[in-house]
Amino acid sequence: MELRHLRCFVVVAEELHFARAAERLHIDQSPLSRTIKELEEDLGVQLFVRTTRSTRLTLAGRLFQAHVPRVFAALDQARAYVKAAADGFHDQLRIALSDGVTPARLSTLMALCRQEDPDIAIRFFEVPLSQQIKGLHEDLYDAGFAQSAEVGDGILAEPAWNDPLHVAVPARHPLLAFKRIPLHEVLRYPLVMGDPQFCEGYRRQIDRVLRAADQEPLIAEQVMSFDLMIALVAAGYALGLAGASQLAGGRELGVVARPLAGRTPTLTTWLLRRDVEPSHSLTRFIKRISAIDELGGRELAIPDAIQDAKP
Template identity: 40%
Template sequence: MRFRYLRYFLEVAEEGNFTRAASKVNIEASPLSRAIKELESQLGVQLLYRAKGRIQLTWAGEVFRDEAQRILAFVESAQARVKAAEQGYRGQLRIGLCDGLAQPNLTRLLARSREEEPRTEIRIVEMPLSKMLKAIKLDQLDAGFTIDNDSVDGCFTTPVWAEQPAFAIPARHPILTFDRVPLSEATRYPLIMCHPERCASGHKTIQRWLRDSQQDALIVAQHVSSHEPMMMLVAAGYGIGIGLATQVNLFNHPDVISRPILDEGLEVTTFIAASSQRQVPQELERFTRRAQEIGGIFADN
């Protein structure tokens, strides 16, 4: 079985269309279709339903999609480990990152890991939460960072640090009369909100705050997937942004003022999620311990 056929099949499964899949793998649609038929012949099963230009996976196709992802992840991991070994590394950690959580604590963690364990290669991969959790379960990642501790079936989570949220407010906005802004005041104005899919954890967290404080009638000006576009839109006057105080300050902008949120109980905890079905690598144990030490409040747990 040829590895490229597995990649072809995964692209067809993702796109649901031979023409679009063919353009992504740089071949014509006809040879792509023949490759999939050859793959089906080798397996002795039908992987796809083909009807009126629409492509759907059979049940066997859905099962094979997961196995193909696992096979390719194993091969890619082996290649990466061999290359890393050639460069002098002795270990490797594949870490997922969702919801744009690149921030000062993570920077300090990576810098300290390089200093204390320079022979362990750390690879950071950004992706949505749902894909990150699936990649962890399929052994495509060793662990991932998330602020959602509720939607992690098949994984266990370890709290590593906690942060306070803040509003990002356009300069000269009337709400700047508050030193600490109540949610009830901010929600009177248009908001820049986390995207419900690309930034699912942040969106879920903010929705819970608004629900708990009984803020229902919202004006959402834009949805964003990270702090950087949020700050751009806030600076342009589109609305008030909600984010982690550390990241609002990290993406400092002269036309944006940061204000803490008055309401209590809105602390945001970051977790490291890892598979509950596999033994935790020693490199990941040390990485998690460093994260807790950087977070401070969990260092003694």
């Protein structure tokens, strides 16, 4: 079995059409068919059922499809380790990000890491929460950040920081008459929300806040990024709900962040990691998170020498 067999399998499994798969791979359909047949012979199972009308995965094919990406992930990580070593780094941390982690806190954390451990390379992977949890179990990531502590057995969820929940309001909107906006007033208008598939932890926390009201929210759009949420709010399309620091960048676009009336709810960001003894590098990384929480996300003063450090 060679990597070309796996690459061909992945594309055919995605397309479920040999002609389209061959076009994506820039090869003829005949050698593609031979490659898949070689793979099936090597595994001793049939991966695809082909008819004149359709192509579909067998049960064995679906199981194989679930495992093949790990081969390429491991290969990519091996390349990254070699490159990091060539660039002068002595260790590497693989950090997964889900739910649109608060930018201010993350940038401050990274500045501190570069200042205190410049020889450790940190790689980030933006993935849905379910993929982060799976990757932690499979040792594809050393740790991750998400807005959910519902992670199942074998994974530890430790609070990293809290961010006050604010309402994103377009400039010149009637709700700006309120310094603190009552939730029932917010629910009179359509909302743009994070897609629950890609912002799973965020949506769980937001849904808990909305359940406190008797009104059913009118969700105008579900988005995969907070940048798109800000853009839609700025255009007057809907209101948004997010952490205060996530909304800070919207000021230039004419978006105003206002707290909710009453006791302001917070969005909690959690550090996720496997329930095993952490490495020395990860232990130091975890300790810095407490320092960031105490700083409240303020910018660190980074010496000139650090600014000129390795990218």
